[in-house]
Amino acid sequence: MLSRVCFDMLKMMEYTALVQRLFELAEPYLRVRGDLPHARVSHRYALRLLAEEGGEAGIVEPAVILHDVGWSQLTPEQIRMAFGVRAGGEEAERLNRIHEREGADIARRILASLNYPPPWIDRIAALIERHDSGKMADSLEEKILKDADKLWRFSKEGYWQEIARQRLERDELYRFLAVRYRQWFFTPTAVRLAEEALKERGKEISGEVTSNKRKTCGEF
Template sequence: MGIEMNWSKFIQRVFQSAEPYLKKRGDILHTQVAHQYTLVLMKQEGGDKKIVEPAIILHDVGWSSLDPIQIQAAYGVRSGGKEADRLNRIHEREGAVIALQILQSLKYAPQFTDEIISIIQRHDSGITARSIEEQVVKDADKLWRFSKIGFWEEIERQELEPAELYQYLLTRYPEWFFTDTALIIAGKEIKKRGVETM
C-alpha cells in the first residue's frame, strides 16, 4: 500500500469524524465541494495537502455548537453587525477545539495539526492569509457559493431570491479571493449563475 492510498484512507477518516458535526447545519455538501476546490486550487497554486485537506474538511465543524437561530443570525447575505460577528467567531473558535480533538484522536502529526487549527480559527475572519495553505482554504470555502450546487443551496438555506444572491456575489467577488485561480473560477461560474437566474 503506497503513501497515496494511506492518504486517501486518512482523508476518508477525517470526513467520517467530521460528519456528525457538519450535519447540524447541513454542511456535508458544502464541505465536499470546498474540498474538491482545494484540489483544483492546489494544482495551480501549490500548498501542502497535509495542511489544506484536513483544514477544509474540518473548517466548519464549529457550527455544531450554535443553535439554528444563532446560525441564521451569524451567516449569510442578510446577516451583519456585532452579534453576527460574535457568533461567527464562536464557529471558528469552537471549530478549532473540535478539529483538534479529531486530529488528536487520529494521531495526526502535531506540526501539521497546529497549522490546521490556526487556519480554522481564522477561516472566516482574518482579512489576510498567512500562508498559501490558508489562502487555498479561504478561497475554496468561498468558491462553494459560486458553484451551481452551492449557489442554489444557499438560496434555499438563506431564503434568498436568486437575483439577490447573484447581485451580491457579482458586485463583491472581485475583492474576495487571494489566488488568481480562484478569481478566474469565480468569474466563470458567476456568468453561468447569471444565465440560470434570468
Template sequence: MPAPRQLPDLNHLGHDVTDHLPDPATVPGTTGFRPEDDVVWRSAVEYLRVRSNDSHTAYSYGLAAALCDLHPEADRDVVMPAIILHDTGWSQVPEGEVLEAIRPGGGRHDLVLRHEKEGAAIATEILTELGHPSAKIDEIVMIIDGHDSRTVALGLNDSLVKDADKLWRLTPHGVDTVMDWFGLTRPQAHVLIGSRVHGHLFTTAARTMARAFAAIATIDSTIQRTALG
C-alpha cells in the same frame, strides 16, 4: 439503478463506449477523496450536519483539491484536513442562530468567532486522536481559527482554504443553498454571493474559477436559458 441514458445500449448513440474511456488517474479532478482525508471526513461529518455544511464541505474539498493541483507547492496534508474541519464549529452554535451570523443587512460577528474557536477545538481533538503530526495540527488549527473573520492570509495553505470555502457559494449547489436560506430568487442570490466572493479571494486561480462559476450562474438566470426548459 442507473438511469436509462446511462445504460450502454440505451444511450443516444446506441453503443457501449465504456471500454474506450481513459484511465481516470490521467484526467485532472477525477480522483475524489484521498484515503487519508476520508479518515478525517468520517470523524468530522457528525459535526457538519448543520445548514448543509456537510455538502458545502464536500464541494469545498473538491475545490481545494483543484486549487492544490494548480499550486503544487501547497501542503495538501494541511489544506485538505483544514477544509474538511473548517466549519465543524457551527455544530456548537444553536441551529436557529446560525444564519443570523451571515444574514444580509445584519450579521452576528460573535457567532462567526465562536464557530471558528469551536472548530479549532474540534479539529485539535480529531487530528490528535488520528495521530497527525503536531506541527501540521498547529497550522491547521490556526487556519480554522480565523478562516472567516481574518481578512489576511497566513500563507498559501491558508489562502487556498479561504478561497475554496468562498468559491463554493458560486457553485450551483451554493446558489441553491443561499436561495433557500434567505428566500431569494436565483439572480438575487447571485448578486449577494458575488458581493461576498469577488474581491475577497487570494489567488489568481480562485479568481479565475469564480468568474467561470459566475458566468454559469448568470446564464442560468437568463430568459434565453430558462426558456429552453
C-alpha cells in the same frame, strides 16, 4: 524502482483513506447546519487550487474538510443570525467567532485521534480559527482555504443551496457575489473559477439553462 512505485502507491492509498476518514469524523458536526455538501464542494475546489497554485495538501485538505464543524456548537437561531447575505452587526460577528474557535477545538480532537503530527494540528487549527474573520492570509495554505470556502457559493450546488437556506431571491446572491468577489479571493485561479461559475449561474437565473439540477461530469 518498482518498490519505490509501490511505496508511493501505498502512501497515496493511506492518504486517500485518511481524507475519507476525516469526512466520516466531520460528518456528525457538519450535519447540524447541512454543511457536508459545502465541505465536499470546497474540498474539490481546494484540490483544484492546490494543483494550480501549489501548497501543502496535508494542511489544506484537513483544514477545508473541518473548517465549519464549529457551527455544531450553536443553536439554529444563532446560526441564522450569524451567517449569510443579510447577516451583520456585532452579534453576528461574535457568533461567527464562536464557530471558528469551537471548530478549531473540534478539529484538534479529530486530528489527534488520527495521530496527525502535532505541529500540523497546530497549523490547521490556527487556519480554522480565523477562516472567516481573518482578512489577511499569511501562507499559501491559508489563501487556498479561504478561497475554496468562498468558491462554494459560486458553485451550482452551493448557489442554489444557499438561495434555499437563506430564503433569498433567485438573483439576490448573484448580485451580492458579483460585487464582492474581486475583493475576496487571494489566488488568480480562484478569481478565474469564480468568474466562470458566475457566468453559469447568470444563465440559470435568466432561464437560459432551465434545469438547475442538470450537471455535467466534473462540474462543481
